[in-house]
Amino acid sequence: MADAFFSFFVLLPLILLPILYFIVRPRPVNIPIKNRHVFITGGSSGIGLALAHRAAAEGARVSIMARSLTKLEEARNSIKNATGIEVAIYAADVQEYDAVKKVVDEAGPIDVLLLSHGVFYASELEKMELSEVKFTLDVNLMGCLNMIKAVLPKMKNRKDPLPVSIAFVSSQAGQVGVYGYVAYSASKFGLRGLAEALQQEVIGDNIHVSLIFPPDTDTPGLVEGRKRRPELTKIIISSSGIMKADEVAQKAFDGIRHGSFFISCNLEGIALSLATAGLSPQRSFLMAFVEVVAAGIPRIVALCFQCNWYRSIEKWHKEKKFNLS
Ligand SMILES: NC(=O)C1=CN([C@@H]2O[C@H](COP(=O)(O)OP(=O)(O)OC[C@H]3O[C@@H](n4cnc5c(N)ncnc54)[C@H](OP(=O)(O)O)[C@@H]3O)[C@@H](O)[C@H]2O)C=CC1
Ligand SMILES: CCCCCCCCCCCCCCCC(=O)[C@@H](N)CO
Known part of the structure; x- marks a missing residue:
């Protein structure tokens, strides 16, 4: 018993930690925010606006982009009032590459590109129009690709090391x-x-990619989105907490500064990231250690959650049948 304890708590970390320290890739990095150009899509509302506030407060040069000029102007005023800093605003739709390219050329080289634009319709696929499905993919996924295609050439050719x-x-x-x-x-x-x-593809140019994974976050978009959420969506989403946009923004910048590939925002998020680490990069040898040693634990927690969710779905279907008959 004492031997097993010694092996697990002393020998294993002693062997594993130095190995992980040497193998984690990409290597740890520090990305300064102060005096850099931070460009935020969806920066006029919700999480994007909170990110813009925080970037301005940290002394960055901030640009925000969204479709509605009125909302952009409101955002600019709110940031000016809170921090005294004037942000640049650009009206464009991420779905339109030419418009995006024009904005990016005008805004100048970007040091931190934050892609926070997005739409979220919650509805069963059966009840969704294909045009709504396509719109979601066009804005959330193609919109990011349009932005990156427009930003990358200048980002790669920057003079600043x-x-x-x-x-x-x-x-x-x-x-x-x-x-x-x-x-x-x-x-x-x-x-x-x-x-x-x-x-x-971009590590060779000292460009570092992060994915931020917020839970439900209190934003104008969420207020809208909640109006048409199916009952089961609500049940499953309630497995994770709800956060304020500025808490998410703080977590986001903490992660970006360290070039973290996964940025989790709450405890459930950390569990999700452990359970889904897969083949994603990990720069922190300590987090890598937790991922390796914990491996099976998040998987069993995940299976318990799935069990609960599928039971809710079964129950909901039974009740639906019962109510119909
Ligand atoms: N709120 C939440 O619960 C969560 C949100 N997220 C994600 O966070 C991101 C922001 O969400 P949130 O802050 O809640 O949303 P909001 O609806 O509050 O804000 C969305 C922002 O994106 C802009 N936008 C939307 N469509 C486009 C477009 N086609 N081109 C350019 N800009 C666009 C909007 O401005 P305009 O309409 O003027 O274009 C607005 O500035 C989204 O990607 C969302 O999926 C993730 C987890 C939870
Ligand atoms: C190891 C296992 C841990 C399990 C934890 C489970 C938590 C999962 C809950 C999923 C929450 C999804 C939130 C979506 C938020 C969002 O994007 C919307 N606001 C848009 O409408």
Whole structure:
């Protein structure tokens, strides 16, 4: 017994920690925010606006982009009032590459690209129009690709040798599929593949990719989105907490500064990231240690959650049948 204890708590860390210290890739990095150009899509509302506030407060040069000029102007005023800093505003739709390219050329080289634009319809696929599915994928996934295609050439050719960042606002529904989010989860899971592949392509240019995974977050978008959420979506989403946009923004910048590939925002998020670590990069040898040693534990917790969710779905279907007969 004492031997087993010694092996697990002393020998294992003693052997594993130095190995992990040497193998974690990409290597740890520090990305400064002060005096850098932070460009935020969806920066006029919700999480994007909170990110803009925080970036301005940290002394960055901030640009925000969204479709509605009125909302952009309101955002600019609120940031000016809170921090005294004037942010640049750009009206464009992420779906339109030419418009995006024009904005990016005008805004100048970007050090931190934060992609926080997004739409979220919760509805069963059966009840969704294909045009709504396509719209979700076009904005959430293609919109990010349009932005990156427009930003990358200048980002790669920058004179400044400091590391830079591309960070996506995904969602916990981009780590686990959720009832009612067929289109949305597809768009957010898509970002993970995009980010993993992109990181390999841009690491040579000292560009570091992050994926932020917020739970439900109190934003104007959520207030709208909640109006048409199916009952089962509500039940499953309640497995994770609800956060304020500025808490998410704080977690986001903590992670971006360290070039973290996964940025979790709450405790459930950490569990999700452990359970879904897969083949994603990990820069922190300590987190890698937790991932390796804990491995089976998040999996059993995950199976318990799935058990609960499928029981809710079964129960809901039974009640529906009962109510019909
Ligand atoms: N709130 C939540 O519970 C969670 C949100 N997320 C993600 O966070 C991100 C932000 O969400 P949230 O802050 O709640 O949303 P909001 O609806 O409050 O804000 C969305 C922002 O994106 C902009 N936007 C939307 N469509 C486009 C477009 N086609 N082109 C350019 N800009 C666009 C909006 O401005 P405009 O309409 O003027 O274009 C607005 O600035 C999304 O990607 C969402 O999926 C993730 C997890 C939880
Ligand atoms: C090891 C296992 C741990 C399990 C924890 C389970 C938590 C999963 C809950 C999923 C929450 C999805 C939130 C979506 C938020 C979002 O993007 C929307 N606001 C958009 O409408």
